[in-house]
Amino acid sequence: MMHMTFYWGIRATILFDSWKTDSWLNYSLSLLACFLFSAFYQYMEDRRFRIRLLSKNTPSPSGGAAPLETPLLFSKLGSSNWQPSRFADAILFGINSAIGYFLMLAVMSFNAGVFLAVVVGLAVGYLIFRAGDEDRVLVVDNPCACA
Numbered sequence: 731m732m733h734m735t736f737y738w739g740i741r742a743t744i745l746f747d748s749w750k751t752d753s754w755l756n757y758s759l760s761l762l763a764c765f766l767f768s769a770f771y772q773y774m775e776d777r778r779f780r781i782r783l784l785s786k787n788t789p790s791p792s793g794g795a796a797p798l799e800t801p802l803l804f805s806k807l808g809s810s811n812w813q814p815s816r817f818a819d820a821i822l823f824g825i826n827s828a829i830g831y832f833l834m835l836a837v838m839s840f841n842a843g844v845f846l847a848v849v850v851g852l853a854v855g856y857l858i859f860r861a862g863d864e865d866r867v868l869v870v871d872n873p874c875a876c877a
Contacts, residue, residue: 733840742841745832761847764836768851769858771829776859778822785815 732743740757743750744764751757833852837845 736840736842736845738842742839742844744836744839744841744844757843761843764833764844764847765851765854767829767836768833768848769855771826771833772852772855773859774822774826774829778819778826779860781815781818781822785813785819 740751740754742757742760744760749760751760833848837848
């Protein structure tokens with residue numbers, strides 16, 4: 731039976747029907763996997779931001795800003811914007827999005843232990859990989875909260 735409220739217990743189905751826990755050992759290993767997966771999410775997010783910072787610090791091959799009369803969409807599709815760092819950023823964004831959705835689905839098992847493992851993993855991953863980056867300022871191009 732699928733729970734629709736948070737519950738405590740070692741019996742949980744996480745992400746797949748084949749990933750079921752029925753003993754303390756299975757449950758503990760599953761919580762450890764959720765914890766590590768969450769910390770890895772923060773690591774990948776840090777890598778993505780570092781690649782973006784490195785690409786912002788390198789001079790563009792065009793040597794200057796785009797003319798004001800260039801249409802907005804055309805300036806994004808111009809050939810000078812297709813640098814390897816943009817491809818790396820896009821690939822890491824896709825990987826990070828997939829990991830984030832997997833973590834969300836794991837939390838939707840409504841097992842409180844899984845929820846805590848994911849939240850603590852995200853916090854520890856942030857502490858290890860991303861805390862202390864306040865001195866670097868990154869201007870996000872997209873003001874949308876979901877990006």
